[in-house]
Amino acid sequence: VTDAAWETLSNQAVAVCGVVYFLALLSHLVEWSALRRLPVASQATVSSGQGADGADGGVAVATGGEAVDEEAVRRTAMFGRLGLLLTCLAVAVHFVALVGRGMAADPNRVPWSNMYEFTLAGTFVVAALYLALYRKLALAWMAPIVVGFVVVTLMIDVIWLYDPVAPLTEALFSPWLVIHVVSAIIATGAFTLGGICSALFLVKSRAASKPTGYLARVPEPAVLDRVSYRLHAFGFPVWTFAVLITGPIWAHQAWSSYWNWDPKEVWAFITWVVYAAYLHARSTAGWKGRNAAVLALVGLATLWFNFIGINFFASGSQHSYAAPVEVLESAATPRG
Amino acid sequence: VSTSTRPAGHVDTPPERNPGELNLRELIRWAWRQLTSMRTALVLLLLLALAAIPGSVIPQRDVDALNTSRWQEAHPDLTPIYEKLGLFSVFDSPWFSAIYILLMVSLVGCIVPRSFVYWKAMRAAPPRAPRNLTRLPDHATYRTDDGVDDVHERAVAVLKKRGYRVVTGEDGAVSAERGYLREAGNLLFHLSVVVVLVGFAIGSLFGYKGGVILVVGNGFANNLTQYDDFVPGSLFSADDMEPFSFDIDDFDVEWLEDGPSQGQARAFTSHITYRETPDAEEEEYDLKVNHPLTIGDTDVFLIGHGYAPVLTIRDGNGDVAYSGPTVFLPQDQNFLSFGVVKAPDARPGQIGLEGLFYPTFINIDGDPVNVMGDDRNPTLSMSVYTGDLGMDTGSPQSVYALDKANAEQVMNADGTPYRMDLQPGQTATLPDGLGTVTFEEVVPWNKVQISRTPGKLIALGGVVLALVGLLGSLFIRPRRVWVRARRDDDGTLVEVAALDRSGGGDVSGALADVVADLEGEPPVEQEEKT
DSSP states (O other), X not given: OOHHHHHHHHHHHHHHHHHHHHHHHHHHHXXXXXXXXXXXXXXXXXXXXXXXXXXXXXXXXOOTTOOOOHHHHHHXXXXXXXXXXXXXXXXXXXXXXXXXXXXXXXXOOXXXXXXXXXHHHHHHHHHHHHHHHTTTTTOGGGHHHHXXXXXXXXXXXXXXXXXOOOOOOGGGOSHHHHHHHHHHHHHHHHHHHHHHHHXXXXXXXXXXXXXXXXXXHSOOHHHHHXXXXXXXXXXXXXXXXXXXXXXXXXXXXXXXXXXXXXXXXXXXXXXXXXXXXXXXXTTSTTTTTHHXXXXXXXXXXXXXXXIIIHHHHOTTOTTSSXXXXXXXXXXXXXXX | XXXXXXXXXXXXXXXXXXXXXXXXXXXXXXXXXXXXXXXXXXXXXXXXHHHXXXXXXXXXXXXXXXXXXXXXXXXXXXXXXXXXHTGGGGGGSHHHHHHHHHHHHHHHHHHHHHHHHHHHHHHSOOOOOOSOXXXXXXXXXXXXXXXXXXXXXXXXXXXXXXXXXXEEOTTSOEEEEEXXXXXXXXXXXXXXXXXXXXXXXXXXXXXXXXXXXXXXXXEEESSGGGOSEEEEOTTOOGGGSOOOEEEEEEEEEEEOOSSTTTTSEEEEEEEEEEESSTTSOOEEEEEETTBOEEETTEEEEEEEEEEEEEXXXXXXXXXXXXXXXXXXXXXXXXXXXXXXXXXXXXXXXXXXXXXXXESBEEEETTEEEEOOSSOSBOEEEEEEEEEEOSOSSOSXXXXXXXXXXXXXXXXXXXXXXXXXXXXXXXXXXXXXXXXXXXXXXXXXXXXXXXXXXXXXXXXXXXXXXXXXXXXXXXXXXXXXXXXXXXXXXXXXXXXXXXXXXXXXSOHHHHHHHHHHHHHSXXXXXXXXXX
16 A cells, blocks of 8 residues: 555545544434433433443433323434444544554654644544543533534644645654653543533533423533543643653753743643643632633633644744744854 | 729720731731632632743743844834833743742642641541441441441451551441542642752753854864853853863755655754763764753754855955855755855955855746755855945854945946856856855755753653652542441441542442442451351
């Protein structure tokens, strides 16, 4: 198989997984719109994934006496399962796209050397992490949001960030590329899922409880807060490892100084500080709950801004992934 | 006038203070409490994040001096204001330092007392079982035929096996606690943050960072005079510089021949020989990106490369006014390079050259185009200036810029600007009897960065410890379990309760596990009998 064939395979796989994600999203939307008509207590699928986190997926508001349409319950359950199945399929194809991207390069490499590839890998981790934790954290309620997020981000990736396969620039050619970037991407995935929980926490704690509708089936705020905390508690050490251990080690090797206050580093630091504040806020009176959730969302905003946005704002970042330019800039220091 | 309305004795006591009025000592104590409170620490953390933002948006002098001066030239109105606010070196500015120093004080002020509390808690026995275990939010009860003492004995064994610290109370009830290391992890994390900052501070106070552009074939000895740019830490002393030296013997670049990045450099290697001290043996090393040379505390990095055309300028009198390689600075990824050559000693007039170097030149419809970075068809295309190049004023001047204030461009006879296009070996004769310029050959240059960062291992060790502490503080679950058995008419009633002190754990699951163990097959002794 030639490199060009791998690249074509990768591009086609991205298109296919985009379509399958979209079908999964449709399926979940059908599921949830059908669920609107059913009182919460009667639906089985959504709260079925009870795990260690115990509490029911939905609010136990049994509107007793009302006849429940068994057929409708069965149908919504089917669409829920179909959506999950399609998501699994899409994640598998997504993985093929990543492998193809890596195989298309000469020499073969890990597929994260530019924005397109980072985003491809980042969305993959978000989707895969969601599937991996689906049972353990009872994430069924999250399905339409996660799948919707992945579809939208993939579209942005393909439309605006696409780059043809290119060999690694000299500065990226290091084993630290694998360790540093993979940990950053995993942390990004965990923070993203945690952020979704925090957002829903805020929405749910404000909304009046209704017996039907999407929000009624989202777990209680206390559960959302705990799931969010667990995701962040997983993401934070991984982020620390990526940003404050492997990053500086690699920076020291490639750029002669372990901390350069490069824009990307500054924002990674900002993200770290905000998430540290989140973890503290969760155990501080007066900051628990709402403020902590807001901090988590601020953290998520800085994270994704750093992931994509900063590349367009700050010129001369050494993380701009167009390595030679930065070398020239620094070579041109005036001398007397 | 009578003062009898005043109660006797009141006169001697000081006047009563208004509520909210504090004396100095109380004020200090109040301020200290505020500073070391979690709320203040949170606000300071967020301030730190906020304060770092300008550092990523405004070019920083210590990060990119060239970009900073360009920005300053483009924004003459903002520059003085920004300068006053320290916005060109945010991370050294007083306000940024103030935030992180306050944060550190707050952190230490919080951690030290907590360490004492923890030290006591470490050695304390698990607290006695509350009178009514079923009042706790997570509790369970079950009945058994075993005796009260048997149940308690088994509870001790089960909980000990699960890593709990166990004591038996006066009424026989069992108290157990585990997860003591969570707080240790927490303390370790915060102390490590201080260690990291100390390591970082050592590096920026005692270290230095400098760069030099060396034409291949030349050498370098590590002393201040040899650097092109040099940023010392505030407590740096030149005596700390390791006395090494090296020569760049050869330089290889591997170019991409095809694909989307065609024409760009893939790998470059500098072959150097170095001595750690003037008397040491000569050793060889291949300097590459991501592959620095470490000598003692100092690291030598290859961070860039380019071309230096070798020119010989003879003036109108036939004397050599300039000869040697001149560093040209790459302008793009294909190494189209810009440079100037100055021959202030040329007579009758000074000669200044300014123009571009094309590593692989081709002519497309009359337009000069550079195809790639490899020097396959090296070509120089330069304009010529004569007059006063401003080099006798004594003030320092960039070697990469020509001062054209008092110089004029050399013209052809027809009044168009004169331009000389040269390939290696060719000589151009300048108009007006100024002299000749010979393009001898082109040699590569390397940009070498040299930095000494003492304390980097302290910082690294600090971060690793911080991570270990973080893992402990996030994932160790401090938990208390109590078991009490009571004899009644129907047998033995066992009450079990659990309490999670971290507020993130799954208490009910842990409780269920303990109960299952208590009810199920007894652990050690019974198993041996069967």
